[in-house]
Amino acid sequence: MSGQLLFRPSGAPPYSHTRLVIHLADGSELCFVDPRKFGEAYLFSEAEGDTLVNPFALGPEPLDRGYTPARLRESLSGRKGPIKAVLLDQKVVAGLGNIYTDEALYRSGIHPLRPASSITGEEAERLAKSIREVLREAIRCRGTSAADRQYVTTAGTLGSFQERLDVYQRPAQPCPRCGAPIATAKIAGRTAHFCPECQI
Ligand SMILES: [Zn+2]
Numbered sequence: 001m002s003g004q005l006l007f008r009p010s011g012a013p014p015y016s017h018t019r020l021v022i023h024l025a026d027g028s029e030l031c032f033v034d035p036r037k038f039g040e041a042y043l044f045s046e047a048e049g050d051t052l053v054n055p056f057a058l059g060p061e062p063l064d065r066g067y068t069p070a071r072l073r074e075s076l077s078g079r080k081g082p083i084k085a086v087l088l089d090q091k092v093v094a095g096l097g098n099i100y101t102d103e104a105l106y107r108s109g110i111h112p113l114r115p116a117s118s119i120t121g122e123e124a125e126r127l128a129k130s131i132r133e134v135l136r137e138a139i140r141c142r143g144t145s146a147a148d149r150q151y152v153t154t155a156g157t158l159g160s161f162q163e164r165l166d167v168y169q170r171p172a173q174p175c176p177r178c179g180a181p182i183a184t185a186k187i188a189g190r191t192a193h194f195c196p197e198c199q200i
Helices: 046-051 069-076 083-088 098-108 121-140
Strands: 004-008 018-023 029-033 183-187 190-194
Touching (some): 069 083, 069 121, 083 098, 083 190
Antiparallel strands (some): 018 029
């Protein structure tokens, strides 16, 4: 949340709020800049790296080949919480935050307040596909620099996925599909954005 990994060429002025510096062979640096101190860094030896495959018990990586709709549905079964909250849980799926859950739920036509356990096989198929599509597009766009402009690439430039957002941070603006105003709801302490007509 709002931290940055920034490349610093040799001789360039230092970034403020730098918490970790990785010195590269040519004198340049990779800097972890984190004004709000939400970030954490861990250092493992090579041997530990081999054994600590998943030290934080993160859920499956959605862009892995093994991530199937069946696997997604399995992780949702028995969970009564809203689908949006369950997708934000890093132990269920790794790497999905507020932006990408909003966009993936919109694309798959699923209301963010639906109980996770009510997602059908066909919906899980759409959702798994949307999650992967949204992530791949966002990576191609080099990320999403939302209104706060906190997210930048390692070169300090803005990403461009914010130009393709359908619902995230578009409250009261027309849904690109049906024109209904985009609604919001507080879910798991975050603001969810959705179309009340297209998402059921
Ligand atoms: Zn709509």
